[in-house]
Amino acid sequence: MKKLHFLEVEGNTKGFYTFLGIFGLISLIGVLAAYYMEHHGHYVTGMSNQVVWGTPHVFAIFLIVAASGALNVASISSVFAKTAYKPLARLSGMLAMALLAGGLVVLLLDLGRPDRLIVAMTKFNFVSIFTWNIFLYTGFMGIVAIYLWTMMDRPYNNLTKKAGMLAFIWRLILTTGTGSIFGFLISREAYDTALLAPMFIIMSFSFGLAFFMLVLMASYKYTDRPLGDYVINRLKNLLGVFVAAVLYFVIVYHITNLYSADHRGISAFVLSSGGIYTFLFWVVQIGLGTILPLLLLYGPTGKNRTMIGLASVLIIIGAFAQLYIIIIGGQAYPMVMFPGMEVSSSFYDGVVASYAPSLPEVLLGLGGVGVTLLLVTIAVAALKFLPASLADEVVDPHAK
Amino acid sequence: MTSKIEKEDLSRRNFVFGSIAAAGLTVAPGVMLYQTANARDLSKPVSSKVRWGMLIDTTKDVDWNKCVEACVKEHGLGNEEHSRADQRTQYIRVVDVKNKTTGYSMSLPVMCQHCEKPPCVDVCPTGASMKREDGIVLVDRHRCIGCRYCMMACPYKARSFVHETLTDQKTTTPRGKGCVESCNMCVNRVDNGQLPACVEVSEGAIVFGDLNDPESDISRLLAKHGGKQIRADLKLNPGVQYQGI
Ligand code: SF4
Ligand code: SF4
Numbered sequence: 317m318k319k320l321h322f323l324e325v326e327g328n329t330k331g332f333y334t335f336l337g338i339f340g341l342i343s344l345i346g347v348l349a350a351y352y353m354e355h356h357g358h359y360v361t362g363m364s365n366q367v368v369w370g371t372p373h374v375f376a377i378f379l380i381v382a383a384s385g386a387l388n389v390a391s392i393s394s395v396f397a398k399t400a401y402k403p404l405a406r407l408s409g410m411l412a413m414a415l416l417a418g419g420l421v422v423l424l425l426d427l428g429r430p431d432r433l434i435v436a437m438t439k440f441n442f443v444s445i446f447t448w449n450i451f452l453y454t455g456f457m458g459i460v461a462i463y464l465w466t467m468m469d470r471p472y473n474n475l476t477k478k479a480g481m482l483a484f485i486w487r488l489i490l491t492t493g494t495g496s497i498f499g500f501l502i503s504r505e506a507y508d509t510a511l512l513a514p515m516f517i518i519m520s521f522s523f524g525l526a527f528f529m530l531v532l533m534a535s536y537k538y539t540d541r542p543l544g545d546y547v548i549n550r551l552k553n554l555l556g557v558f559v560a561a562v563l564y565f566v567i568v569y570h571i572t573n574l575y576s577a578d579h580r581g582i583s584a585f586v587l588s589s590g591g592i593y594t595f596l597f598w599v600v601q602i603g604l605g606t607i608l609p610l611l612l613l614y615g616p617t618g619k620n621r622t623m624i625g626l627a628s629v630l631i632i633i634g635a636f637a638q639l640y641i642i643i644i645g646g647q648a649y650p651m652v653m654f655p656g657m658e659v660s661s662s663f664y665d666g667v668v669a670s671y672a673p674s675l676p677e678v679l680l681g682l683g684g685v686g687v688t689l690l691l692v693t694i695a696v697a698a699l700k701f702l703p704a705s706l707a708d709e710v711v712d713p714h715a716k
Numbered sequence: 717m718t719s720k721i722e723k724e725d726l727s728r729r730n731f732v733f734g735s736i737a738a739a740g741l742t743v744a745p746g747v748m749l750y751q752t753a754n755a756r757d758l759s760k761p762v763s764s765k766v767r768w769g770m771l772i773d774t775t776k777d778v779d780w781n782k783c784v785e786a787c788v789k790e791h792g793l794g795n796e797e798h799s800r801a802d803q804r805t806q807y808i809r810v811v812d813v814k815n816k817t818t819g820y821s822m823s824l825p826v827m828c829q830h831c832e833k834p835p836c837v838d839v840c841p842t843g844a845s846m847k848r849e850d851g852i853v854l855v856d857r858h859r860c861i862g863c864r865y866c867m868m869a870c871p872y873k874a875r876s877f878v879h880e881t882l883t884d885q886k887t888t889t890p891r892g893k894g895c896v897e898s899c900n901m902c903v904n905r906v907d908n909g910q911l912p913a914c915v916e917v918s919e920g921a922i923v924f925g926d927l928n929d930p931e932s933d934i935s936r937l938l939a940k941h942g943g944k945q946i947r948a949d950l951k952l953n954p955g956v957q958y959q960g961i
Contacts, residue, residue, distance in 0.1 A: 354894070358880075427863055433861075500839065658816050
């Protein structure tokens with residue numbers, strides 16, 4: 317086994333500036349879209365008094381959930397002492413921070429009054445899970461930053477394990493907190509279940525790793541650095557396990573709902589009568605986002621890099637469908653005020669609320685992804701996050 | 717520490733709503749000089765001895781739309797120019813309920829139910845969504861950041877988000893783009909010793925009063941006939957109760 321050697325990505329190249337330009341532009345468009353929404357008010361969006369959280373929230377929650385999942389690789393290396401993952405730990409920590417930053421930007425810019433950020437940072441209601449999340453997010457940034465520092469600064473290497481443990485525990489709480497944003501909404505059938513928080517944790521594993529693999533493969537490809545099968549195979553096997561675990565939770569979620577009289581409605585809605593939501597569930601979330609990636613990862617294509625990349629992309633598309641169903645479908649489904657009765661009103665009681673994503677919402681959401689990738693691009697060039705080589709002879713302890 | 721926060725909170729409450737009523741004072745000093753027994757002394761914090769509530773008798777044959785109109789007029793609602801129908805503010809709406817098996821149907825007005833344990837207040841990150849000591853739940857629109865979490869949490873769909881810049885507002889009901897709002901039980905009127913607008917036009921079908929005072933009309937009616945809460949199973953103990961549902 318050769319010695320592991322970390323190296324910055326060469327910053328003064330055409331390729332680097334191209335990526336910087338593309339991601340910068342996507343981020344800028346996102347900010348402009350947000351400005352447009354704020355300037356006119358949310359009437360220019362698909363959101364309404366029935367569907368109050370729209371597409372930006374789907375993106376924001378995806379990024380925040382993926383952030384904690386992206387940290388997995390580092391956790392496996394320092395907490396569970398699996399040396400095979402050690403070369404990837406720095407990227408894992410840095411990506412986690414970048415994803416969280418991207419998600420928070422979207423969340424902030426979608427507020428009705430983003431200019432009152434200072435209010436949100438100074439006036440706290442400690443009963444609110446939102447308030448706790450503000451602390452969980454800032455804490456996560458700080459802890460992961462320290463964790464990265466212990467990894468990258470040799471004299472502090474001996475603290476990596478402790479910092480890694482803290483980051484690991486913190487991320488579990490963080491995802492529980494994110495899941496609980498929905499879990500506390502007793503009034504809505506889709507969210508009124510204790511399963512939501514653990515389901516979000518397992519979703520974070522899968523979404524975060526899929527994103528991590530794409531970033532890893534792309535950065536090694538475009539910097540012409542060697543990336544061996546040893547690393548990729550381990551990661552893709554792990555990814556497959558996570559995807560299957562999410563599927564398991566989804567099945568349990570719907571089965572428990574179907575067996576409970578108060579929650580049967582929402583599952584019947586998603587599974588069979590929900591129109592677009594039913595389509596998204598079966599075709600996108602389950603078909604394209606779960607079954608197909610599993611086949612690609614474990615079937616005869618399992619060694620093909622392009623197919624592994626495709627599987628990761630599909631998992632992310634499935635993730636968006638899943639969050640869209642949870643967040644938007646959960647609101648579109650009518651709230652039950654009079655159980656067993658037929659209700660109607662001028663305020664859309666008793667009917668499935670309509671919602672169509674508007675362009676500015678989508679652009680704002682994509683802007684968040686842009687911010688994440690922009691930060692990653694800058695980070696890999698500025699500091700030693702990526703090993704110069706991840707070829708098998710460098711990372712595989714059994715290689716000759 | 718706690719008491720300091722409480723004090724700050726109380727003065728904020730008084731500032732926000734006291735200043736509104738104080739504006740009324742200069743317009744019509746007589747109102748304040750001959751304070752009725754019901755009018756609140758604005759120099760003192762809102763008292764927790766009182767809990768304002770409403771009892772709505774759905775069996776009475778009244779046109780509930782009149783209540784909606786009175787609310788719209790009182791708070792200057794309906795002035796959106798761009799918003800879609802599903803984006804416009806509604807503080808109070810008429811809900812038609814039909815029993816599928818028996819065919820029995822009825823209508824009732826639904827507004828913020830002024831919950832004793834309001835989920836909208838619990839979830840609000842900034843404390844903008846708040847419950848006054850007298851049980852009235854409302855949004856401090858100078859503190860609301862427009863996250864809309866309270867709308868997600870309210871089991872009665874009582875809240876609306878302002879989707880555009882509003883002009884032509886009532887000084888008694890400040891509203892603003894990007895903030896959430898809902899029925900505030902006409903605090904501006906209640907603090908002046910008047911009835912909420914919907915109650916005034918309800919031909920007696922809505923009784924307003926102090927739930928904590930056993931001698932009040934509302935308490936007597938509740939003691940005699942009982943009242944029902946919407947989604948009582950959630951145990952939020954709303955201050956708005958119904959008869960005949
Ligand atoms: S009805 Fe809704 S808005 Fe009103 S107090 Fe209860 S939870 Fe809050
Ligand atoms: S929208 Fe305003 S009142 Fe509602 S929870 Fe957010 S900050 Fe509080």
